[in-house]
Amino acid sequence: MRMMWEVLVVMLLAIFGKASGGAGGGSSGQMRPCPRGCNDGAGAMDDGVMSYCLSWRVGVETNNVRGWRTVPLQCMSCVENYMVGGQYEREVDMVMEQISTYLSGIVLSDDGMDAWIFDIDDTCLSNLIYYSNKKRFGCDPYDPISFKKWALKGESPAVPAVLKLFRKLVWSGFKVFLLTGRDEATLSQATLDNLHNQGYFGYERLIMRGEAYKGQSAVVFKSEIRKEIEGEGYKIWGNVGDQWSDLLGDSSGDRTFKIPNPMYFVP
Amino acid sequence: MRMMWEVLVVMLLAIFGKASGGAGGGSSGQMRPCPRGCNDGAGAMDDGVMSYCLSWRVGVETNNVRGWRTVPLQCMSCVENYMVGGQYEREVDMVMEQISTYLSGIVLSDDGMDAWIFDIDDTCLSNLIYYSNKKRFGCDPYDPISFKKWALKGESPAVPAVLKLFRKLVWSGFKVFLLTGRDEATLSQATLDNLHNQGYFGYERLIMRGEAYKGQSAVVFKSEIRKEIEGEGYKIWGNVGDQWSDLLGDSSGDRTFKIPNPMYFVP
Numbered sequence: 001m002r003m004m005w006e007v008l009v010v011m012l013l014a015i016f017g018k019a020s021g022g023a024g025g026g027s028s029g030q031m032r033p034c035p036r037g038c039n040d041g042a043g044a045m046d047d048g049v050m051s052y053c054l055s056w057r058v059g060v061e062t063n064n065v066r067g068w069r070t071v072p073l074q075c076m077s078c079v080e081n082y083m084v085g086g087q088y089e090r091e092v093d094m095v096m097e098q099i100s101t102y103l104s105g106i107v108l109s110d111d112g113m114d115a116w117i118f119d120i121d122d123t124c125l126s127n128l129i130y131y132s133n134k135k136r137f138g139c140d141p142y143d144p145i146s147f148k149k150w151a152l153k154g155e156s157p158a159v160p161a162v163l164k165l166f167r168k169l170v171w172s173g174f175k176v177f178l179l180t181g182r183d184e185a186t187l188s189q190a191t192l193d194n195l196h197n198q199g200y201f202g203y204e205r206l207i208m209r210g211e212a213y214k215g216q217s218a219v220v221f222k223s224e225i226r227k228e229i230e231g232e233g234y235k236i237w238g239n240v241g242d243q244w245s246d247l248l249g250d251s252s253g254d255r256t257f258k259i260p261n262p263m264y265f266v267p
Numbered sequence: 268m269r270m271m272w273e274v275l276v277v278m279l280l281a282i283f284g285k286a287s288g289g290a291g292g293g294s295s296g297q298m299r300p301c302p303r304g305c306n307d308g309a310g311a312m313d314d315g316v317m318s319y320c321l322s323w324r325v326g327v328e329t330n331n332v333r334g335w336r337t338v339p340l341q342c343m344s345c346v347e348n349y350m351v352g353g354q355y356e357r358e359v360d361m362v363m364e365q366i367s368t369y370l371s372g373i374v375l376s377d378d379g380m381d382a383w384i385f386d387i388d389d390t391c392l393s394n395l396i397y398y399s400n401k402k403r404f405g406c407d408p409y410d411p412i413s414f415k416k417w418a419l420k421g422e423s424p425a426v427p428a429v430l431k432l433f434r435k436l437v438w439s440g441f442k443v444f445l446l447t448g449r450d451e452a453t454l455s456q457a458t459l460d461n462l463h464n465q466g467y468f469g470y471e472r473l474i475m476r477g478e479a480y481k482g483q484s485a486v487v488f489k490s491e492i493r494k495e496i497e498g499e500g501y502k503i504w505g506n507v508g509d510q511w512s513d514l515l516g517d518s519s520g521d522r523t524f525k526i527p528n529p530m531y532f533v534p
Contacts, residue, residue: 051354052357052361055360055361056361058328058358059358059361061328062329064362064365064525065365066365086318090318090319090321091321091322094322094326095326098331258329
């Protein structure tokens, strides 16, 4: 009887040891959840889907995937995990590290004509709240009326790392231009207020899309504005945006830096 | 006695059930290994390192991270997993899907002057064998003597998806130009042979870096060649390469397509 109990206790200890070790690998014997990212191991997602969605996201970021209206539906969780799970911030930090390295090699001139350009939406200001609540992280198509309603609230928070860069540039003596495709006629005040309430002040100029530029693609509009800025004598050292249409075209700047954005595409 | 045995049997069954279910989530009760990619759950890698390495890789692909000599050492496993674990192929497939969509909208002219450009190294031909055996997937810096020794063997296999695209373009009537920074004087025959033994024939022209272009950056060299090609009357519809220096500059083509390559950077 006593021996049976001892055998029982030893067996139970051995089996509980196995059960808490878990099934499968890892040097600690514990299976870690997969790290944050487009193929975040949220548990139930198929490997093939996650691999596809990471490829899609990288394709968007490299400008291989263009002209898309919506995020593929099977990638919604992937994009959500990416945007809210920490990988987005990590990738924005990587951009900022590169900018820092670039800045350390720049000697500003005495003429006050050293310029830097920022896009606004999802570069300076984040629309993640809107895209998560109203647009299923980009799985629903752009709706100008709905977006305007959101923008008029002026509640887009700053992208923290970009605000930090902005302040560093202004403090260093760069003339910072904020260049946006937002409609000047309807969103001027709301945009100004939003920028200011998030800490964006001290920029040289806020340039919005006026009547003359309506209907043009962002590349054409922004190229023309940048050419005008250069025409005034400014040297555009850097240009930061979340869309390739912020960064391509003429007078794009000595260096361009793409902020990640898997939620929408602006042609 | 009998009751004790019954209790023991029931407990053992319950505990073995838990043990084979494993520790933690998943709808099947099984913890899947993390999917292939830069943050592949190889088991022992730190989440922070994997997240950093995915950011680094995306930074390289977006041309935010430039001028780097080697892959960060902590990212070696990440790059290895990416290149050999399937995610690289998935991302190349994504590029090919985008090219297919683009091609379906092209109507070739009757004049036989519709052109397409490919880079060679790690676009048409893969140097993964060399980079894995000799260069720790890019953690060791470029060594022209060692690379030349490899290239002279002419053993680089085709990148299968790119070969398939190449054949489709030639069959469709495009004039395909293979444009490489490889040195014409020393690698001409080996490159020709390697291309042919991998199935690359029927191209219009193979253009290598001749004496006149020595010392120039790849962007300058390739821009000049593409301008000459356009000067002959060709229309460059597409341009495919694994380096941003294949795709930037003048006459870059109506569409450019970046093949992933986290192993090295060509300025």
